[in-house]
Amino acid sequence: MRAAFMYGAGDVRVEDTPDPVLRESTDAIVRIVRSCVCGSDLHPYHSMTASEQGTPMGHEFLGVVEDLGSEVSGLRRGDLVVSPFTYSDNTCEFCREGLHTSCRHGGFWASGDIGGAQAEAIRVPQAQGTLVAVPGVGEDSALLPSLLTLADVYGTGYHAAKQARVTAGTTVTVVGDGAVGLLAVLSAKRLGAERIILMGRHKDRTDLGREFGATDVVAERGDEGVELVRELTGGDGTHAVLEAVGHMAAYEMAVGAVRPGGVISRVGVPQYERAPVGFGSLFGHNVTLTGGPAPVRAYIDELLPAVLDGTVDPGKVFDLAIDLEQTPDGYRAMDRREALKTLIRF
């Protein structure tokens, strides 16, 4: 089969690689129908050390079940399935608590002997716990882009909002106008947020943010941006800040924009290890810092109905569609901010 591999910063190649096969009785083989490029894929795209050995890429996909291990039940060959960006058994105590990203038998795609999703097919460990069948949706459905967001970006935006305890009446700042930030806006809106201030400087993206529910847009960054959020909130900042970038500058804006007693909820993968958390930043104002890799499996059942009935259309974050062979172009377009999010068709 064909699959995308990264060999170093800026160096993505689509190559031949062996077809995946069942290894465990809990596996499935899925033929991929839609995949995409994630904002988090841009981090290694900027910084990866060049290597002789390519790294498989991609962790978001919709596909069709082609083969099933003997222990997998609840799925059939031919099912169209959504996969979360981690696999999990959906039965261990962490999964039962909704923390599928810490599953005792779980893991990430494109790591160890698990392939990536920017590929024609993939072996899915813990298939029964991982995959969610979407009956009645065909391989050519107009719903595919929105369904694909359940694999990561919508669930991740929703995780940010849930962890921040967004509910009716909450005021929210969203830092970042990438796909996750925009879907954090949509999630906050769905959870009843009263006011949603989107910090982002790409007008086409913030326009989509307004469509998703943002009440205000702040294009300025740094101290200037923080000052504007404070002006919009009578000087106090917002109850919740959803940080969907991962860079220190975004963290600092979050600290500046959060209300005393509020919550900073991070879902952008931190590109730093140490950050201000002392009296002057978090502690003095009883600010809570939360977030992490989103257990999107926990949210699919909850988010799916409004996607299926068209109430929400999170798939609008895809503004470029390419074929697998064009994957390097898809990375480049996102890196240059020419594309918000790249959909890969097969």
Place this chain on the structure above:
Amino acid sequence: MRAAFMYGAGDVRVEDTPDPVLRESTDAIVRIVRSCVCGSDLHPYHSMTASEQGTPMGHEFLGVVEDLGSEVSGLRRGDLVVSPFTYSDNTCEFCREGLHTSCRHGGFWASGDIGGAQAEAIRVPQAQGTLVAVPGVGEDSALLPSLLTLADVYGTGYHAAKQARVTAGTTVTVVGDGAVGLLAVLSAKRLGAERIILMGRHKDRTDLGREFGATDVVAERGDEGVELVRELTGGDGTHAVLEAVGHMAAYEMAVGAVRPGGVISRVGVPQYERAPVGFGSLFGHNVTLTGGPAPVRAYIDELLPAVLDGTVDPGKVFDLAIDLEQTPDGYRAMDRREALKTLIRF
């Protein structure tokens, strides 16, 4: 009147100073009946730059109302009152949310033109919102030490447990066997925690911790201590870690001891500004970091009944009682770990 002042590290003096007088119509003057030395007073005791100008000290007190401004209602001269370690109006939106430490008209004792509580009397701003009368308790009641803990250490331990969402079935690690740590144990127990692991190395203190509800004691520190907590919890760590120290080593132990998806709740005043919060520490495991100065005013009504009826005896944290003139000895005894917490009588 007489009052304690700090002139530099290790240099506490009791001196004559003018009696406090009413300045605002919302003030009260309180004659202090019991005060104490706080673990947080030891931070400047270790590090304060020597100064010609003494700094008033102390922020915990019980007293008797001596005088009241014209706008204060609900209090009478002669009332025995408990005071939180911050003053607050108890009516602004932050107070209504239970975040009295961020009150729009609030502040800390011993700052600006507000005196300290290691003194014979004190001016109390926002008296109506700040002071809680305790009817029927005399100036010689055996309950005074326990009532005094409501001014800070019990409410602070309780804040740690509440912010960490401790409830029936929660597993808890408490880092630190000072007064706040021990009362965090008591608080976790009262909130129904299933298991409470106390990290502390002073046997007399951890014995009191066991009396307050600790199920396990880990005397080891650093990686070794973390390893033992993990052994006690099947490798996972505990749902909540209540950090009642404030040093980086305690923060690092908290990160090591917390379960994926768990909460680190800090109430020890951080003696650092930056700390690890990235993928390897908090983010990767969806660990929440919370806490701050405890809005103890919010908890007094809730905690008072069990103190008054003797169900709990948090006053056991006081193991040294001195007169105001001996305050320098009280600091020294706590600094040398000869006393857990020093009570000041008048």
